[in-house]
Amino acid sequence: MTNGSSASPPQSRTAWVADRIREEVASGALRPGELIKQTVLAKRYGVSPTPVREALRILEADGVIDYATHRGATVREMTPDTAADLYRLRAAVEAVAASAAVERMTPEGLRTVEARHADIERAMRDGTAPAELSRLNKRFHFAIYEMSSPLMLQYVEALWVRFTPPATIWSTEHADALQRDHDGILQALRDGDAEAAGRLTAEHVRHAAAIRDQHPELRASGSQDREDLGAT
Structure with a gap:
């Protein structure tokens, strides 16, 4: 951080x-x-x-x-069900945002996404701490979503804010695989392939969910009686 x-x-x-x-x-x-x-x-x-x-x-x-x-x-401590629901919602919303971003991408916007991707590559080579890789990961994704629309960006931000993980998945063990997902998303942006960008983004979010599900130390573990999202 x-x-x-x-x-x-x-x-x-x-x-x-x-x-x-x-x-x-x-x-x-x-x-x-x-x-x-x-x-x-x-x-x-x-x-x-x-x-x-x-x-x-x-x-x-x-x-x-x-x-x-x-x-x-x-x-806030999330329950496992809430974490799963947030990942489902993220996969759907971020796929739409990534697809729309391709349709509205500018040369300057693409250069920004490429720069954010390169930031992660450089940080991984330098052995940067997982918390910082997590921050750079968010910057990469939001550089894409900012090219969609203010409305879509607002919905994506709301989902990311709700997610309170016990730890980042951007450890050495998982960083390479997650960055390979980014490689595919970036290539879809370069190709102007909105369908592929949306599909690969959804797969990437589901990949992140699977990593958490497979590792107990990364799973949400809040009890149901502690969680009340309420109305905002």
Whole structure:
């Protein structure tokens, strides 16, 4: 994970902090059930406690964070069923977004996707930590989805935000296979093949789901009585 204090926050510090927390949750740096100490995050990101507190409230509404009396904020623990459902939804929505991205791809957009792909390749060669590979993986995917439409991007973002994994799957054991999936998706983009881009994206998401299912330490393990997504 990139230290949040290494970059200048945009106009909204709260939104910037919320994005940093989302990245840490998505990479597994903040694990389900882990107590979130606002003072620690404030120091890590180089901000006052106020934007951290406000960001946590936003993430609570998004279903990422739980608040409990006398305990404070923790990363929401997913049940196995919820994790499976999120992967199903991701496979469907991201396939549509990838297909639409091909149809609306610009030369500049394709260069950005290629650069994000190269970032992962370089990081893997350099032995970069799995959490950082996870962050780069998200940048690759969203470089594609940003070429679809604001509406599709919004739906994809909502699904990624809801997903709170116990750990990233971007370990040395799985990184090569996941990057080979990316190779195929990128080639479909270069070929202008919308059908292939959508199909390969869905297969890639299902591949990620299978990796988690095959490794107990990567599976969601929250109990059903702890989970209540509520309405937002």
